[in-house]
Amino acid sequence: MSIDYVLKIAGPMLEGAQMTVLLFFIAIIASLPLGFGLTILANSKSKPLSWFAHTYIYVVRGTPLLLQLLFICFGLPILPFVGKYLVLDRFVAACVGFILNYAAYFAEIFRGGLLAIDKGQYEAAQVLGLSRWQTTTKIIVPQMIRVALPAVANESITLVKDTALLYAVAVPELLYFAQTAVNRDFTIVPFFFAGVIYLLMAFVLTMFFKWLEKRFKFE
Known part of the structure; x- marks a missing residue:
């Protein structure tokens, strides 16, 4: 593995990492309040609202995120009439899928x-x-x-890794560029490079949530 080759693939893969980070921030910022709202609805004295929230959480948590992404990207457009x-847009559809999915998981965390x-x-x-x-x-x-907070931290790190599912709906993110480089150059180096980037993102998140836990512990 030469430095020249690493520098060659670093540009496109870091560009893909930007898409990964963007999806992460959009999903986490939107799904946390939505998840809390679902928790409130699930604990509501109104039976229809409570039933809706519990049903939503059950359906979303009971089906794969990949299936949900494929349905939003490719299923919704072929529904009759509507x-x-x-x-x-593929990226917008992916954001919607991630937000709706993770909101259900955060709702259960907040309920706990x-x-x-x-x-x-x-x-x-x-x-x-x-x-x-x-x-x-x-x-x-x-x-x-x-x-x-600990469960939210764990779920947030899972979200970072799940962003790789963008690859399945043809959104050019980190894994997409890694796979492209592997197919083109017949080397697994891009996969290792992608793994290092994911690990760095997970490390930054881990440090951030540890800081948050210390702050809330002493407040």
């Missing part, structure tokens, strides 16, 4: 965080005269985040 209005909070916290808030909004924002949510 299909022509649902034709999306809420279940870990002792009911006495709610009773103490009532005794102190706090409103429901104050109880939720000042007492419940901070504790829920502290409990859920």
Whole structure:
């Protein structure tokens, strides 16, 4: 493996990594609040809303992400009558798929965080005269985040790796350029290079979430 060859493939692969990072940030920023919203709906006293949230989470978590991406990219456009209005750019379709998928997983993580909070916290808030909004924002949510943070960190690292599924819907990302280089040059070096980039991204995320955990631990 020569330095010249590494420099030759580094440009296209780093360009693909930019697409990977972009998808990650779009998916994580949108799926976290959506997941929390689903948690609220799932715990709602309204049975239709609760049923909808639980059904959505069950269906999304029970089917492969790749299947969901293929359906959004290639299935929606061929639906009768409405299909022509649902034709999306491949990257946009992939973003929608990742957001909808990870929102369901984050919803379950947040639900677990809420279940870990002792009911006495709610009773103490009532005794102190706090409103429901104050109880939720000042007492419940901070504790829920502290409990859920390790699981959120793990799921975020999984999201980084799952971005490789963009390859299946013909979006040129990191793995796409690695595979192209392998097929062209008959060497597995690009795969190792891609692995190093994924590891670096996972390392940065791990350090970030460790910092967050320390911060919430001492607040």
